[in-house]
Amino acid sequence: MFDLMIVREVLMKSLVDDSNEELLPDNPAKGQDSIISQLVHDIFGGEILKTRKKRGWYFYNRVEGLRIDFTSLEIDKTKRIKRFEDIPCPSGENKYYFAMEDYSSFFMRFVKAFEETLGLKKYHMA
Numbered sequence: 001m002f003d004l005m006i007v008r009e010v011l012m013k014s015l016v017d018d019s020n021e022e023l024l025p026d027n028p029a030k031g032q033d034s035i036i037s038q039l040v041h042d043i044f045g046g047e048i049l050k051t052r053k054k055r056g057w058y059f060y061n062r063v064e065g066l067r068i069d070f071t072s073l074e075i076d077k078t079k080r081i082k083r084f085e086d087i088p089c090p091s092g093e094n095k096y097y098f099a100m101e102d103y104s105s106f107f108m109r110f111v112k113a114f115e116e117t118l119g120l121k122k123y124h125m126a
Contacts, residue, residue: 001045002063011036011070014109029071033059035106036070036099037089042107048089059094062086078119 015029029036037048037059046063060069068086095103 004066004068006114007044008070009038009090010113013113013117014106028086031071033039033069033071034094035103036092037061037106038103039110040068043110048094049084049086050089050094051083051085051087057094057097059097060084061101067096082088 011029014076015032040046040063040079041048044061044063046061047070048059049062049067050057052058060071062068062069069084087090
């Protein structure tokens, strides 16, 4: 089962990276839609969807039938996209918007934070 609140919490933990100057302290997910949508798809399945914005495409997910946008905070409702087009993203299209090295680091930070959040670390074999 996909737990939206746990995934959001873990994403916020794993986005915090002192070396990434693009991240905003008040919302580290802002502007990270392509990399987050890929990670959510790779781990939890579902679809990557896109919507046109003034500056290009905006990526998000549909998992278990629910549209999920992890790049907007609940506080940030005034700036959220009001209309989603839900256009299916062709496989790999969003990968043009991030470096694979950044994705690999992000993926590993997410997995580690997910294990810590769920308390799975104790089940690792030495």
